[in-house]
Amino acid sequence: MVASGLLTGCTSDAGGTDGGRGAHAQAPVAVGGAECTTVKAPGDSRGRQLRGMWIATVSDLDWPGSPADSVERKKADYRRLLDGARQVGLNAVFVQVRPAADAFYDSPYEPWSQWIAGKQGRDPGFDVLDFFVKEAHARNLEFHAWFNPYRVSLRADRGKLHPDNPARRNPSWVREYDGKLWYDPGLPQVQELATKVVLDVVNKYDIDAVHFDDYFYPYPSGGDFPDKATHAKYGRGKSKAAWRRANVDALVRGLHKKVHEAKPHVRFGISPFGVWRNRTSDPGGSATKALQSYDDVYADTRKWVKEGWVDYITPQLYWNIGNSAADYRTLVEWWARQVRGTGVELTIGQASYRVGEAGFGASELSKHLTLNARHPEVRGDVYFSATDLVGNRGGATARLRKDHYKAAAIPPPAGGGKAPAPAGAVKATATGKGVQVGWRPSPSQRATSYAVYRVEGKGRACAPVDPRRLLTTVRGTGIVDPTARPGRTYTYYVTALDRLHHESAPARGATVTVGDG
Secondary structure, X not given: OOOHHHOEXXXXXXXXXXXXXOOOOOOOEEEOOOOOOOOOOOOOOOOOOEEEEEEOOHHHOOOOOOXXXXXXXXXXXXXXXXXXXXXXXXXXXXXXEEOOOOEOOOOOXXXXXHHHHOOOOOOOOOOHHHHHHHHXXXXXXXXXXXXXXXXXXXXXXXXXXXXXXXXXXXXXXXXEEOOEEEEOOOOHHHXXXXXXXXXXXXXXXXXXXXXEOOOOOOOOOOOOOOOHHHHHHHOOOOOHHXXXXXXXXXXXXXXXXXHHHHOXXXXXXXXXXXXXXXXXXXXXXXXXXXXXXXXXXXXXXXXXXXXXXXOEEOOXXXXXXXXXXXXXXXXXXXXXXXXXXXXXXXXXXXXXXXXXXXXXXXXXXXXXXXXXXXXXXXXXXXXXXXXXXXXXXXXXXXXXXXXOOOOOOOOOOOOOOOOOOOOEEEEEEEEOOEEEEEEEOOOOOOOOEEEEEEEEOOOOOOOOOOHHHEEEEEOOOEEEEOXXXXXXXXXXXXXXXXXXXXXXXXOOOEXXXXXXX
């Protein structure tokens, strides 16, 4: 089988023959007959995986290459990242749209980001987020809009902020720490702003999820965060640490509720630092000796899972197997236990950027995925960052494709959806470019995308689909399979999916023999 990125999507009926004179041009067309009524929709989602990558925009880490680039160059660079994601076999992107109290879209609350047009507040000339989402969906990649709720600036100079930036108009909301500017999470006004910013995007754009990373209170760096006055005013007798955790909890709990109220299909997920607490601090913690999100950035990540305040959790497990302070094996086991029975989806944050460091060779990420397979609670992986993954840093990406991503994957189904009605009238045509497969769209309005499966030889007309034979997914009613070989016979099956990845029964398969030329 092949990675999904090797296939070309199309929206035509795909039932005609190739007008060219390629090697396969004279091969026959196979058309599915009456639709299947006896085959049930796939009921086992254990083969499902979310496969994603983070596209960081802060400091132009992954995109754009330079704010000075032309609009067309910026668009082309983003498309190349998405095409690279498909080539690897991914099905989701996590794109940073609010890196630092700014916006990669026309926000009524915050200025345009300096990292899109070179200066905060400068209009880049196009709706960046709309472009982001539409290009991702055109490749059937989930789009997770990544926000940083509290970071204001990587520099302490408030004069560099745009005059209309809320952080400049409300200097009492801002604290300087470690040479940077941060909103004070203990202020109700700050929580209100973060909530309004997120809901504005949820309501205006067709995103699939809201995503936070690991930045809540800043990581400790030589001194305490300067929020003594805020604690005195709002602490209500709590210790500073407990009060800080309560502030973050309130934002997480409130956003989860409000995002689902605004659009029930939009999910809310967080990618925290990989260690909640060490066992030496708490018997429920992990057997690690590392920084603790609970104590150091006041993020009670385990509580969010247990309370169901997140739809998915993606801990950043950026250590190698056998690491003396934080062993990857230990942490995967710990996180698997935390999500068990909760309904919260667990995916693992992987460090593509570390490939080549001591103890992190080209095979390390592949070993991580092999280990993950022992824990059915692990439903996929997300890689930081896009440039390292798509660029095949140290050969690690090629190893992932060879060992784990030969077949495409559908993300795990999320709660609240329902399988659409099946597609129909599947046709397979051998052409000079491979095999063109087309189908009649599902009559259900819930149908968002389609999954195409391929089996060698003449398969049964009506048969259950096997996730190991998934060729690709697409938004549209046809694909071209360029990997079909001359002289071979293939049978193609098509299922319909809603946007939460609930899958219909397959339509009647279509069998075709590719000519020898």
